[in-house]
Amino acid sequence: MSSEEIAKYFDATEFREIREDLVFAASMVSxxxxxxxxxxGAGADIDYLARNGFTVYGFDVEQESISRCQSRFDGIGNVILSKSSFIDFDYPQASLVVADASLFFCPNSEFEHVWSNIYQCLLPKGIFCGSFLGKEDTMAVSGNNPSVFWPEVTALEESEVVALFKNFEVLRFKTHKSTGKTPQGITHNWHIYQVVAQKANN
Structure with missing residues (x-):
């Protein structure tokens, strides 16, 4: 994705409506x-969480994201930002991990290690709230496709997503399939698994 495309995406999502799954997940956290x-990204979820009493560690591989969030949350002490990839980020202990439309872009070769880090950083009874790319999504299809704006993505079968949560209580599991336009105006077939789950208390 070019710098211009990244900027347009962040412009379109900076003040987007907060997903109901995140509202629910945050309410489950003690x-x-x-x-x-x-x-x-542009910090929409950070803003919601910080306003609801969370200390939020936000990271993104894109400098545009971090620059925007640094400006947006300047002087707010409960927001800690870092320019990092999934593999490089130093995961602190947390009661909530949010990964909305982001784990898609973790290279498949690194996904197992990254998921282990996410699992290990979650405190007992901690909540995961995020989404996973299905095999039928446009981004999962190889070829000259304008929606494939990342060199490698991780797309999973439903059974593979379910297996990730063997040590969790799954609170919500939804499969989303639709066709529409991206914030950049490109036609896209979505195939996404949305999950809210609570880690076992051990």
Missing amino acids: EPKVAIDCGC
């Missing part, structure tokens, strides 16, 4: 209210 926003 103390300590510490969240990690994986691939924080």
Whole structure:
């Protein structure tokens, strides 16, 4: 994705409506209210969480994301930002991990290690709230496709997503399939698994 496309995407999502899954997930968290926003983008989820009493660690591989969030959350002490990839980020202990439309872009070769880091950083009874790319999504299809704006993505079968949560209680599991336009105006077939789950208390 070019710098111009990244900027347009962040412009379109900076003040987007907060997903109901995140509202629900945040309501399930008890103390300590510490969240990690994986691939924080323009900071919409950070803003919601910080306003609801969370200390939020946000990271993104794009400098545009971090620059925008640094400006947006300047002087707000409960927001900690870092320019990092999934593999490089130093995951603190957290009661909530948010990964909305971001784990898609973790290379398949690194996904197992990244998922282990996410699992390990979650406190007992901690909440995961995020989404996974299905095999039928436009981004999962190889070829000269304008929606494939990342060199490698991780797309999973439903059974593979379910297996990730063997040590969780799954609170919500939704499969989303639709066709529409991206914020950049490109036609896209979406195939996404949305999950809210609570880590076992051990």
